Amino acid sequence: MTRPIRWSLLSVFLLAGFSAHAAPVYSWSDCVDLAQKNNAVLRAAEADLRSTQSEEGASRSGFLPEVSANLSYTRGNTSVNLSGSDPNNFSSSNNDGRYSAALSGSWNLFSGFQDQGRLSQAKANTDAQNASLQSTKAQVSYDLKSSYEGFLYAKGYTKLTTDIINRRQENLRMVELRFQSGLENKGSVLLSQANANQAQYDHLQAQHAERIARAQLARELGIDEYDTFDVQGEIPVANAPQALPDLKALALETPEVKQASAKEESAFQAIRVSRAGFFPSLDLTGSMGRQGPDFFPDQRNSWSVGLNLSLPIFNGGRDYYGVRSASANWASASSTDENTRRDVLAKLEQAYSSYVEAVSKLKVDQSFRDASTIRAEIARKQYNNGLITFNDWNIIEDDLISREKSYLQSQRDRVVAEAAYEQEQGKGVIP
Numbered sequence: 001m002t003r004p005i006r007w008s009l010l011s012v013f014l015l016a017g018f019s020a021h022a023a024p025v026y027s028w029s030d031c032v033d034l035a036q037k038n039n040a041v042l043r044a045a046e047a048d049l050r051s052t053q054s055e056e057g058a059s060r061s062g063f064l065p066e067v068s069a070n071l072s073y074t075r076g077n078t079s080v081n082l083s084g085s086d087p088n089n090f091s092s093s094n095n096d097g098r099y100s101a102a103l104s105g106s107w108n109l110f111s112g113f114q115d116q117g118r119l120s121q122a123k124a125n126t127d128a129q130n131a132s133l134q135s136t137k138a139q140v141s142y143d144l145k146s147s148y149e150g151f152l153y154a155k156g157y158t159k160l161t162t163d164i165i166n167r168r169q170e171n172l173r174m175v176e177l178r179f180q181s182g183l184e185n186k187g188s189v190l191l192s193q194a195n196a197n198q199a200q201y202d203h204l205q206a207q208h209a210e211r212i213a214r215a216q217l218a219r220e221l222g223i224d225e226y227d228t229f230d231v232q233g234e235i236p237v238a239n240a241p242q243a244l245p246d247l248k249a250l251a252l253e254t255p256e257v258k259q260a261s262a263k264e265e266s267a268f269q270a271i272r273v274s275r276a277g278f279f280p281s282l283d284l285t286g287s288m289g290r291q292g293p294d295f296f297p298d299q300r301n302s303w304s305v306g307l308n309l310s311l312p313i314f315n316g317g318r319d320y321y322g323v324r325s326a327s328a329n330w331a332s333a334s335s336t337d338e339n340t341r342r343d344v345l346a347k348l349e350q351a352y353s354s355y356v357e358a359v360s361k362l363k364v365d366q367s368f369r370d371a372s373t374i375r376a377e378i379a380r381k382q383y384n385n386g387l388i389t390f391n392d393w394n395i396i397e398d399d400l401i402s403r404e405k406s407y408l409q410s411q412r413d414r415v416v417a418e419a420a421y422e423q424e425q426g427k428g429v430i431p
Helices: 002-020 028-038 040-063 114-180 186-221 247-252 255-278 318-384 390-424
Strands: 066-081 090-110 281-292 299-310
Touching (some): 028 186, 114 186, 114 255, 255 318
Antiparallel strands (some): 090 281
């Protein structure tokens, strides 16, 4: 009785060990969560936004006073010439150490609207970076959908090529039997053998493509060990719009257009900053301090308050050429913004058309595949009974295999086309 119990316990431990090392299987929602957390491109874009937001915060410093504190200690001696005729007749007197502490501040009251321009420019840069982040999310969403669906396609194609191998080998056996019976020629046997070899080669390609597709998906998920996971489940798809949407309105809401508009605003504010050099600058300054031989000094209190007005006269043309440069940059940004709107609209038109056509083509390929499946079943019986020639039967078999491959590819293309249409709108599964 002990031996069966021992074997049962051993089996339990072995099964537990295999389960512990089983490759994880991710659903589509799992992949979205992993990409949102681990995707390196997305993390870099988020860090860029935080950096730009910090620069916007730094630009607000021009509206606030600056305060600084100073604490110092000095010690020395003084030499006195007791006789002007004797250069060596000197007397030294020690100077006790002195402490000094001071608190000073300044507040710029007017800088030629430079501070306002810099703040507005920083806000525009933040808006541009926000739009860039949204564009990156849309790109990552597209890459994730494309990679996930590509992996599903590769797995499905591997399975399909396995089925094709079995079908081609079965066809070869059927043709060899008819050849041995004198009902078929040698050329038909050789062509059937070639078809079987082609199926083996397609299967080899499919296995390699599956590994590549898994590695591409792992990159989007931020996973280094891409051999240790699998996926399961389809990507949810939406119904294609029945009528042409207002693409012009969609174009205005895309991150690409918003980013171009923000960059134009930033370039315009740069003109305000460069023009500040032609205006006077007014500063309020103040200080207070103490000196004494002890720490902390409490003698000789001093304070001062003042206004400082600075008026630029000539700086070698720097301000003049700075304004000209900023104006040229703004003109360039304006033209870029105008071109971006047209370019985005054209890409939306293309993406929408490709999306609608992909949905329609999937239906067409499905109907052809269904029809080819029925024709192949009928043709197989007819050939086996000698009612059709090998050439006619082989054409139908080739057509079935081609239709099955086309249908599988159309399933992938339909998902990728929808993802591309979402990307052009700046949308996706990454919030």
